[in-house]
Amino acid sequence: MKEEIVSKVLEGDSRAIARMITLVENHSKEASSLMKEIHRYTGSAHIIGVTGVMGSGKSTLIAELTRLYRKNGKKVGIIAIDPTSPFSGGALLGDRVRMTELILDKEVFIRSMGTRGMLGGLAGAVYDVVEILDASGKDVILVETVGVGQAEVDIIKIADTTVVVIVPGLGDSVQTMKAGVMEIADIYVVNKADHPGIDQTVMEIENLVELSSNPNTPIIKTIAKTGEGVSDLLEAISQHQKYLETEGELEEKRKIRYEAELIEIIRNHLLDMIYDESIVKQRIDTIVDRILSKETDPYTAAEEILGRILK
Amino acid sequence: MSRKIRVLIAKPGLDGHDRGAKVVARALRDAGMEVIYTGLHQTPEMIVETAVQEDVDVIGLSLLSGAHMTLFTDVISLLKEKGMEDVIVVGGGIIPDEDIPKLKKIGVAEIFGPGTLVEDIVSFIEKHVKREDR
Structure with missing residues (x-):
């Protein structure tokens, strides 16, 4: 399945290109392995x-x-x-x-x-x-x-x-x-x-x-x-x-793109981790309530959440 | 992350009445879907090629010209040719009651005539699009 999509994308097959775009847009599981395959052809x-x-x-x-x-x-x-x-x-x-x-x-x-x-x-x-x-x-x-x-x-x-x-x-x-x-x-x-x-x-x-x-x-x-x-x-x-x-200059432009892409990927991974973290998911409302009532502040709350994920 | 339902709203044929299509497009947008709107006078070939490239889950065809039997049939057979039978095709506009069973027989999932509540279109789509990750 994976090899098939990649080889069809490389052939320029519209259907395969369209499917692969949907997969990356939806952050689906196969997306990153497909993207790894095609980078060298770009x-x-x-x-x-x-x-x-x-x-x-x-x-x-x-x-x-x-x-x-x-x-x-x-x-x-x-x-x-x-x-x-x-x-x-x-x-x-x-x-x-x-x-x-x-x-x-x-x-x-x-x-x-x-x-x-x-x-x-x-x-x-x-x-x-x-x-x-x-x-x-x-x-x-x-x-x-x-x-x-x-x-x-x-x-x-x-x-x-x-x-x-x-x-x-x-x-x-x-x-x-x-x-x-x-x-x-x-x-x-x-x-x-x-x-x-x-x-x-x-x-x-x-x-x-x-x-x-x-x-x-x-x-x-x-x-x-x-x-x-x-x-x-x-x-x-x-x-x-x-x-x-x-x-x-082209190389410079491409470096800028890859750096931005890299940061984007890392950001998405981190956000996924934050939202997947069940403790956070359950508690995000209560955390917001605590910020509202001045019991804590956004910076302290963010440090707590990140600390829990990155430990 | 969640996957979004993508819908193509297309106006096949020669009539220029796109108000209904635009109302539906907006309602689907407000229901959280990504709606691709293509404008007037689309041929079945153009509609199906757009559906391929945009990888939509649903095609909504709106027409008031009376040519629905031919145009719906063409869209559905082109979808089959491309192996895209999983795309749900729905219709709207002016379509006589006696044609609805015939259209359903060739594979149109539902016809939404004048007076349909947009909520019903939204819930029909939400119910029929398979939600698994592709």
């Missing part, structure tokens, strides 16, 4: 992160980019992340609506993911899903973050190339000076270039880039809906890829 895909506010056109842009990559004969994997409800645990994953015409292309694999409690704009199992798609022979993997605000920057821990999508009309120039999302771009896209205010927005990004540590960061104007400017974006992405490869 490393050849170019991972592109696409982030930006909600409604900025990320999905449409990804659909257009994919169309161009397919014209060049590249195999494409898409991971489209939408938020999981903190209340119900459910999610409405609707990015496929913009990707309809890619569905029947055998060399395109699209997976929608809910964040399932992860902050930072990504989904919990996204590191694993990137590895699975990479091992399955995709040349390009596009990761679409949730619609971000200002501080969700975790995409840089995964992507070789990070594309930040901006649209006109989101506020004054101070917005572009803020920390966070506006610092992570390898490429800026100003989408909806047919909307009013486009020149102002481009100028503000130009000012931002000029004063930054990387004044050569490209700014691309696009109209994702019609495909205008998307080939310029494709060109900018491949320039960036060449730069990473020739300057030895």
Whole structure:
């Protein structure tokens, strides 16, 4: 069973890829042994992160980019992340609506993911899903973050190339000076270039880039809906890829990813241990009550719980 | 960690009435499920390929065009072709009572017509999806 899934994933079989993703998303028992098998087959895909506010056109842009990559004969994997409800645990994953015409292309694999409690704009199992798609022979993997605000920057821990999508009309120039999302771009896209205010927005990004540590960061104007400017974006992405490869930066990016993945795995193991620990499970309510009544405090309670698990 | 029920809500065929589909999608989301919504005018091939890639437990088909016999039959036979008989197929929209037994015979698990309570759809899905880890 295990060998079969792995060999089918390596062949690029959609069903096996999809099943393996479900296993890692659900933290099922087989997941870690499967992941151990595929790691050595990874490393050849170019991972592109696409982030930006909600409604900025990320999905449409990804659909257009994919169309161009397919014209060049590249195999494409898409991971489209939408938020999981903190209340119900459910999610409405609707990015496929913009990707309809890619569905029947055998060399395109699209997976929608809910964040399932992860902050930072990504989904919990996204590191694993990137590895699975990479091992399955995709040349390009596009990761679409949730619609971000200002501080969700975790995409840089995964992507070789990070594309930040901006649209006109989101506020004054101070917005572009803020920390966070506006610092992570390898490429800026100003989408909806047919909307009013486009020149102002481009100028503000130009000012931002000029004063930054990387004044050569490209700014691309696009109209994702019609495909205008998307080939310029494709060109900018491949320039960036060449730069990473020739300057030895790719290895640095990959190190960042593996470190983040490692910490994520350890974190998940620890959390599983905490929730599996029956003593803790029974007592978590009473512990919270004790914090509420000032009998103890959150730090002391956390030390007690960790002490019990790690002893 | 627990496994989540994943549901594909799809609109096959040519009608453009997606209000019902969206109401159901939202209700399932609020019941803690992951709902993949694909938009209008999906062919059976597109629906089944999406179900494969998204590895869903349930497909909900909504249609009001009258072409339900053909489209449901196509979806179910494509699922069989791909070895995905374990996926539960349910339907909704405008479907005449006399067609319901025929649809069930070809493998549609249930039809939820106008007036169905969303709670009933949620509990039907929760009851019929096998909860074991895959």
